[in-house]
Amino acid sequence: MPQQNEPGIGQDDEGEARTGDEVLINDAARTGDDARTGDERDAVDAITAQWNRERPDLEARPMAVFGRIYRLSRLMGDRMEKEYQRYGIGRGEFDVLATLRRSGEPYTLSPRQLSATLMLTTGGMTGRLDKLEKAGLLERSPDPGDRRGLRVALTGRGLDVIDRAVGSGLALQTVALDGLDAEEAAQLSALLRKLLLATERTGASSSGP
Amino acid sequence: MPQQNEPGIGQDDEGEARTGDEVLINDAARTGDDARTGDERDAVDAITAQWNRERPDLEARPMAVFGRIYRLSRLMGDRMEKEYQRYGIGRGEFDVLATLRRSGEPYTLSPRQLSATLMLTTGGMTGRLDKLEKAGLLERSPDPGDRRGLRVALTGRGLDVIDRAVGSGLALQTVALDGLDAEEAAQLSALLRKLLLATERTGASSSGP
DNA sequence: GCTAAGTAGCTTAGCGCTAAGCTACTGACC
DNA sequence: GGTCAGTAGCTTAGCGCTAAGCTACTTAGC
Numbered sequence: 035m036p037q038q039n040e041p042g043i044g045q046d047d048e049g050e051a052r053t054g055d056e057v058l059i060n061d062a063a064r065t066g067d068d069a070r071t072g073d074e075r076d077a078v079d080a081i082t083a084q085w086n087r088e089r090p091d092l093e094a095r096p097m098a099v100f101g102r103i104y105r106l107s108r109l110m111g112d113r114m115e116k117e118y119q120r121y122g123i124g125r126g127e128f129d130v131l132a133t134l135r136r137s138g139e140p141y142t143l144s145p146r147q148l149s150a151t152l153m154l155t156t157g158g159m160t161g162r163l164d165k166l167e168k169a170g171l172l173e174r175s176p177d178p179g180d181r182r183g184l185r186v187a188l189t190g191r192g193l194d195v196i197d198r199a200v201g202s203g204l205a206l207q208t209v210a211l212d213g214l215d216a217e218e219a220a221q222l223s224a225l226l227r228k229l230l231l232a233t234e235r236t237g238a239s240s241s242g243p
Numbered sequence: 244m245p246q247q248n249e250p251g252i253g254q255d256d257e258g259e260a261r262t263g264d265e266v267l268i269n270d271a272a273r274t275g276d277d278a279r280t281g282d283e284r285d286a287v288d289a290i291t292a293q294w295n296r297e298r299p300d301l302e303a304r305p306m307a308v309f310g311r312i313y314r315l316s317r318l319m320g321d322r323m324e325k326e327y328q329r330y331g332i333g334r335g336e337f338d339v340l341a342t343l344r345r346s347g348e349p350y351t352l353s354p355r356q357l358s359a360t361l362m363l364t365t366g367g368m369t370g371r372l373d374k375l376e377k378a379g380l381l382e383r384s385p386d387p388g389d390r391r392g393l394r395v396a397l398t399g400r401g402l403d404v405i406d407r408a409v410g411s412g413l414a415l416q417t418v419a420l421d422g423l424d425a426e427e428a429a430q431l432s433a434l435l436r437k438l439l440l441a442t443e444r445t446g447a448s449s450s451g452p
Numbered sequence: 453g454c455t456a457a458g459t460a461g462c463t464t465a466g467c468g469c470t471a472a473g474c475t476a477c478t479g480a481c482c
Numbered sequence: 483g484g485t486c487a488g489t490a491g492c493t494t495a496g497c498g499c500t501a502a503g504c505t506a507c508t509t510a511g512c
Binding site for chain 4: 354355358365366372380386389392393415436
């Protein structure tokens with residue numbers, strides 16, 4: 035279905051590959067820093083337990099945080115991709131339509147604004163616009179003020195599709211988040227915001243050319 | 244550099260596309276549920292503010308959680324990809340080596356175990372193994388017990404590369420997570436575990452032909 | 453005015469993935 | 483012991499992306 039690839043911690047699923055892991059794995063739930071709110075172990079606990087056994091010199095706690103972030107991103111991403119297919123669009127196309135929709139009337143932006151917002155190269159943008167235009171969900175017209183540029187606008191059908199799609203995508207997220215109570219969800223949102231800001235900051239002072 | 248695509252909330256960066264958004268955006272920090280720990284707004288706050296203006300009928304809070312998860316995943320993923328390139332491998336190859344490494348001595352698994360663990364099709368796995376074998380980081384040998392199967396083992400160079408790469412990848416994560424104090428990090432880890440388990444659970448009772 | 457640098461959008465080559473189909477082999481059933 | 487569904491790994495076609503290069507146009511400097 036989708037097409038991904040990803041970093042950090044591997045994916046795990048069924049049985050771990052070797053014999054006698056379970057003991058060590060149960061150790062690790064106690065070793066970890068976060069044996070508090072949750073009483074159930076997840077796949078990431080198993081992975082950090084393996085790392086603790088093989089490389090006890092490493093402090094593996096950050097891996098647990100980013101490993102879960104990665105897995106949640108991929109899990110929900112795949113799930114939403116499948117949902118959007120009911121409207122005949124993929125995740126990439128959804129993002130284009132959603133950006134136009136939330137920009138407000140007259141639901142018009144330039145390809146340049148879209149590719150910058152979606153962190154996409156112009157080549158990738160051209161492809162998405164081609165597909166959406168062929169599907170009749172948006173229209174390209176010349177920018178009257180700049181003959182190099184275009185303006186991309188949602189059609190009536192495009193507006194209809196995105197308004198329904200965004201609702202059912204949000205529903206999926208809402209169901210998943212129902213596993214947390216209101217206070218936990220608010221706490222999680224705030225902690226993620228803080229981590230996001232901190233992560234963006236540390237990246238700025240990084241490598242080179 | 245990398246090659247991605249993603250769901251849900253779009254990416255934002257510089258200026259929002261329309262005039263007079265700033266007012267509404269500042270509203271939204273108060274409107275949100277999570278104006279508590281963090282005192283600074285992030286890009287996701289701006290996006291949910293736009294949605295609140297355009298579609299006040301939608302409860303956009305879950306979008307803030309999963310939007311941040313998506314952005315963090317992509318941000319750190321890209322950053323780690325760049326780091327791994329210093330060792331001559333990409334994220335996909337890293338994951339293969341890391342899975343072998345943390346399985347413990349003799350650092351040997353079958354392609355089937357690897358592709359299941361990494362949630363990859365066999366075709367994708369073949370490609371990764373080809374590249375790693377050509378680079379001399381692993382070896383394929385026939386499985387003595389099953390003539391259909393192979394066994395994939397880390398070479399000495401492969402063990403060396405992954406042991407250094409995993410350290411510097413972890414260092415990047417550690418730096419990013421330093422934006423949170425120890426208690427916040429533990430809380431975040433626990434909440435993410437709970438959300439991951441809940442999300443996996445809701446997916447099970449979903450669609451399907 | 454003219455030129456040079458910058459910008460908008462499109463095109464092409466290459467990459468890594470999925471999905472689907474292939475051969476080779478295994479193991480359970482009669 | 484012959485059959486036949488199941489499994490392992492590889493191959494191919496197709497997709498969406500990036501990176502790099504293109505033309506057309508705009509804007510700043512002289």
